[in-house]
Amino acid sequence: MEVTLRIFRYNPENGKKPHYEEYKVTAEPTDRVLDLLEYIKGNFDGTLSFRRSCAHGICGSDAMRINGHNRLACKLLVKDLHGGKITIEPILGLRVIKDLIVDMEPFFENYRSVLPYLINDEPAPKKERLQSSEERERFDDTTKCILCACCTTSCPSFWVNEQYVGPAAIVTAHRFIFDSRDRGAAERLKILSGQFGVYRCHTIFNCTEACPREIEVTQAIGEVKKAIATGDLG
Amino acid sequence: MSQNEVLETDVIIVGAGGAGMRAAIAAADEGARVIVITKGQAARSGATPMACPSYQAAFAMEDDRDNPEIAFEDTCFEGRYLGDENLIDALTHEATDRAMDMYSYGVKFRKQENGKFLQVVHPGHSFERNLVIMGNGYAMAAGLRREMLKKPSVKLLEDVVVTRLLMDDGRIAGLVGLDMRSGNTISVQAPTVILATGGYQEMWRWTDTEPGLTGEGVFLAYQVGADLVDLEMMLFYPAGLCYPNEVEGTLVQYEGLLTKKYCAGEMLNGLGEHFLPHTQALPVRDVMMKLMFREIEEGRGTPHGGVYIDLRNSPRSGEEIRAILTKLDSLPYDQLRDLGIDVEKEPIEVMPVTHYTLGGVRINEWAETTVEGLFAAGEVGGNIHGANRTSGNALAETQVFGRRAGIRAAQYALNTSRRPVDLTEVAQEAERLEQFLTPLPSGIRPIELKRKIKKIMHDYVHYRRNREGLQTAIEAFQQLRVEDAPRLCAFDKHRIYNYEWEEAIEAKFMIELGELIAASALTREESRGHHWRTDFPAMRPEWEKHTIVRKVEADQYEVSDAPVIRLKDRTKIRRTADAALLEAGVLEGYPGD
Numbered sequence: 131m132e133v134t135l136r137i138f139r140y141n142p143e144n145g146k147k148p149h150y151e152e153y154k155v156t157a158e159p160t161d162r163v164l165d166l167l168e169y170i171k172g173n174f175d176g177t178l179s180f181r182r183s184c185a186h187g188i189c190g191s192d193a194m195r196i197n198g199h200n201r202l203a204c205k206l207l208v209k210d211l212h213g214g215k216i217t218i219e220p221i222l223g224l225r226v227i228k229d230l231i232v233d234m235e236p237f238f239e240n241y242r243s244v245l246p247y248l249i250n251d252e253p254a255p256k257k258e259r260l261q262s263s264e265e266r267e268r269f270d271d272t273t274k275c276i277l278c279a280c281c282t283t284s285c286p287s288f289w290v291n292e293q294y295v296g297p298a299a300i301v302t303a304h305r306f307i308f309d310s311r312d313r314g315a316a317e318r319l320k321i322l323s324g325q326f327g328v329y330r331c332h333t334i335f336n337c338t339e340a341c342p343r344e345i346e347v348t349q350a351i352g353e354v355k356k357a358i359a360t361g362d363l364g
Numbered sequence: 365m366s367q368n369e370v371l372e373t374d375v376i377i378v379g380a381g382g383a384g385m386r387a388a389i390a391a392a393d394e395g396a397r398v399i400v401i402t403k404g405q406a407a408r409s410g411a412t413p414m415a416c417p418s419y420q421a422a423f424a425m426e427d428d429r430d431n432p433e434i435a436f437e438d439t440c441f442e443g444r445y446l447g448d449e450n451l452i453d454a455l456t457h458e459a460t461d462r463a464m465d466m467y468s469y470g471v472k473f474r475k476q477e478n479g480k481f482l483q484v485v486h487p488g489h490s491f492e493r494n495l496v497i498m499g500n501g502y503a504m505a506a507g508l509r510r511e512m513l514k515k516p517s518v519k520l521l522e523d524v525v526v527t528r529l530l531m532d533d534g535r536i537a538g539l540v541g542l543d544m545r546s547g548n549t550i551s552v553q554a555p556t557v558i559l560a561t562g563g564y565q566e567m568w569r570w571t572d573t574e575p576g577l578t579g580e581g582v583f584l585a586y587q588v589g590a591d592l593v594d595l596e597m598m599l600f601y602p603a604g605l606c607y608p609n610e611v612e613g614t615l616v617q618y619e620g621l622l623t624k625k626y627c628a629g630e631m632l633n634g635l636g637e638h639f640l641p642h643t644q645a646l647p648v649r650d651v652m653m654k655l656m657f658r659e660i661e662e663g664r665g666t667p668h669g670g671v672y673i674d675l676r677n678s679p680r681s682g683e684e685i686r687a688i689l690t691k692l693d694s695l696p697y698d699q700l701r702d703l704g705i706d707v708e709k710e711p712i713e714v715m716p717v718t719h720y721t722l723g724g725v726r727i728n729e730w731a732e733t734t735v736e737g738l739f740a741a742g743e744v745g746g747n748i749h750g751a752n753r754t755s756g757n758a759l760a761e762t763q764v765f766g767r768r769a770g771i772r773a774a775q776y777a778l779n780t781s782r783r784p785v786d787l788t789e790v791a792q793e794a795e796r797l798e799q800f801l802t803p804l805p806s807g808i809r810p811i812e813l814k815r816k817i818k819k820i821m822h823d824y825v826h827y828r829r830n831r832e833g834l835q836t837a838i839e840a841f842q843q844l845r846v847e848d849a850p851r852l853c854a855f856d857k858h859r860i861y862n863y864e865w866e867e868a869i870e871a872k873f874m875i876e877l878g879e880l881i882a883a884s885a886l887t888r889e890e891s892r893g894h895h896w897r898t899d900f901p902a903m904r905p906e907w908e909k910h911t912i913v914r915k916v917e918a919d920q921y922e923v924s925d926a927p928v929i930r931l932k933d934r935t936k937i938r939r940t941a942d943a944a945l946l947e948a949g950v951l952e953g954y955p956g957d
Contacts, residue, residue, distance in 0.1 A: 141858055141860075142860055143858045143859060143860060144858065158608070158609075158610065160608050160610060160703060160704070161610050162610060165610050171811075171863075172811050175855070176809060176811070176854065176855025176856060176864045177855055177856040177858060177862070177864075179861040179862070179863055181405075182575075183404055183405075183408060183409040183410075183413070183574045183575075183576065184413060184414045184574045185574070186414060186614065187702065188413055188414055188500070188501075188502050189408040189409065189413045189414070189502065189574075190408055191404070191405065191408050191409065205702055207702070207703070207704075227545070227860060227861060228858075228860050228861040229861075231861050234405075242513070246510055247469075247470065247510040247511065247513075247514055248468075248469070248470040254468070258464070258467060260479065262479075263475070266472070273472070273498070273499055273503065274499065276408075276502060276506075277408070277506075309470075
């Protein structure tokens with residue numbers, strides 16, 4: 131089948147304004163959007179820049195806005211786009227460096243701000259810090275995050291203010307706040323109850339819709355809100 | 365950052381996968397200042413994030429007969445006695461402690477009902493030995509990144525391609541790289557460099573790895589005079605998808621799907637016949653590779669040139685299979701589901717694909733190369749596993765040797781003076797890189813050149829090799845070097861995130877590396893593990909030694925050999941091959957009963 135890709139293009143070095151370019155390619159229904167981008171780069175236009183690494187939905191490099199929805203280009207098949215024109219743009223809310231590549235630094239700054247590591251100053255037990263299966267289950271969903279930024283950059287609250295830590299950082303915080311071995315919950319909840327914390331979330335659910343790992347992002351944010359309100363980590 | 369600025373540090377680490385990040389943690393803990401440079405992004409590029417969840421560590425939590433000594437013997441034997449035993453000793457005895465390190469960073473291993481770690485048996489293990497990392501290699505890489513970024517003395521530079529190591533009087537002085545974000549070269553001064561750049565699977569057409577594994581770490585080491593070892597040893601993993609085409613190469617973990625204890629699926633040829641010999645355990649990778657290719661070669665392959673993995677006759681129900689695949693964190697399941705392939709209901713077509721680079725830079729047990737100040741850890745190292753690698757040893761290797769390299773490099777750096785960086789050399793390198801941006805009327809794009817390189821490797825240096833083919837490959841690479849390399853240029857001369865520029869740098873190195881690989885393969889006149897010579901089909905005792913490639917002058921290299929380092933007397937202590945495998949005729953020259 132023939133499909134048309136309409137791709138956002140921006141090159142800071144050629145003086146042209148950001149614009150869209152169209153490419154016609156022949157595609158198999160089971161081609162991934164990433165395959166089409168590779169095809170265009172390899173055959174039509176080598177200047178097209180986009181991030182990619184594993185092409186398996188694991189590494190989270192190729193988040194982009196495809197027909198208005200944040201998706202990983204390597205997980206979306208042509209047949210699931212139901213024909214017509216495919217519009218591909220960089221994820222929103224972060225500065226575009228070139229074509230589909232954005233500056234991820236503000237995103238990672240937000241991520242770092244929630245102390246994304248295990249905090250526990252108690253002396254380590256002889257063998258290990260034990261955790262039951264149920265305790266592990268408590269934060270299982272949020273361990274799946276691959277920091278692709280699909281959620282954060284689909285969030286209107288983040289578009290308005292990039293100082294808002296955003297869904298991905300809250301998901302990461304959730305993963306530690308509800309980890310029975312961690313002792314940093316109070317500190318993280320304090321950060322997240324601040325001006326740029328969870329209360330910027332207006333329960334819009336864009337994040338949940340966008341997550342390629344099917345994490346219940348909005349629910350995780352809700353649980354953090356509840357923990358702040360009640361002080362209960364149950 | 366201005367073009368002329370020279371950064372300064374104690375330890376430079378090139379690569380931010382499992383080994384690079386573990387080295388950074390260790391070096392920082394020793395008190396060194398560290399700069400980690402990666403051409404992608406930390407924990408989301410390279411091999412580690414894509415790795416299966418298997419980490420080999422003889423904790424004996426499933427079967428108390430297991431211990432590191434048995435793991436040592438398993439690794440020596442399955443590596444066809446070509447791995448250096450001092451390295452294997454470090455690997456198998458330290459893997460457990462390093463697993464616990466990761467555990468303390470928040471990397472989780474799947475557990476049994478009784479709270480002990482789940483350990484699974486994979487081909488080549490005497491007992492259940494592999495830990496299952498929850499969330500696969502990605503979760504491991506993410507955990508290491510978190511820990512690394514906690515260290516204030518570690519600075520991370522992403523999207524920087526290292527293009528040249530700098531030397532002073534035979535010792536490491538620093539390096540030069542291209543910063544993709546600015547399009548400028550940068551240089552860093554330091555007395556030590558740890559290469560943790562992974563392998564060169566991308567040289568071949570069928571691979572299950574990501575496209576960044578182009579082997580420049582190996583070539584950078586070669587350029588400054590380090591010994592390369594056993595370059596001909598490329599591990600072919602038995603199960604990459606060969607259909608649908610667009611996911612060609614996607615890894616399907618055959619161990620979980622075929623082992624009787626787990627999914628109990630079957631491997632069948634294109635005629636629907638069983639062809640694996642009747643052995644107790646599933647054959648290891650080099651044997652599988654040969655058995656599978658034999659079916660395909662002799663006309664019994666599937667429509668798309670592979671063999672089938674078929675779960676339809678499994679005694680397990682669909683639900684049980686799903687539960688097992690979840691428990692084993694079996695990587696491809698989600699991916700297959702996305703593509704609309706239901707492994708319970710239809711057979712999948714698989715073929716062997718390049719998976720892991722066994723050869724590489726020669727190191728000692730402290731990850732030191734033969735060049736002072738230069739270290740290599742992880743897949744880029746070449747003499748650990750030998751001619752075949754058992755499952756789980758790659759991730760263990762990243763941790764054991766990453767840490768060892770980090771400690772030793774930090775100690776060395778803190779007790780030595782900085783070497784001066786030769787700014788003329790830096791300028792020359794910048795100029796060399798600039799040439800790739802100069803458009804030529806008869807220019808050749810890196811993507812075209814990479815296709816040519818892959819074709820040569822596929823046609824002549826693939827799983828079956830012979831003298832004539834390897835000589836053809838060497839000539840073809842020499843021709844590329846003379847005719848194509850000077851015309852190599854990016855499609856366009858913009859600087860910021862010009863990935864074609866990066867690919868041009870890679871392609872140039874790949875031409876040179878391809879010749880070295882072919883020359884190594886030509887020298888080893890026997891078949892051993894994954895090196896399969898049709899003109900020398902048997903394993904030969906006199907070849908139980910390393911091939912060594914070393915640079916002698918600008919464009920000149922020599923191939924020699926070196927003994928394998930032994931801790932045991934292998935004339936006396938040596939396992940024999942399974943009789944059923946010997947009978948299947950793919951282990952010619954292997955000692956039997």
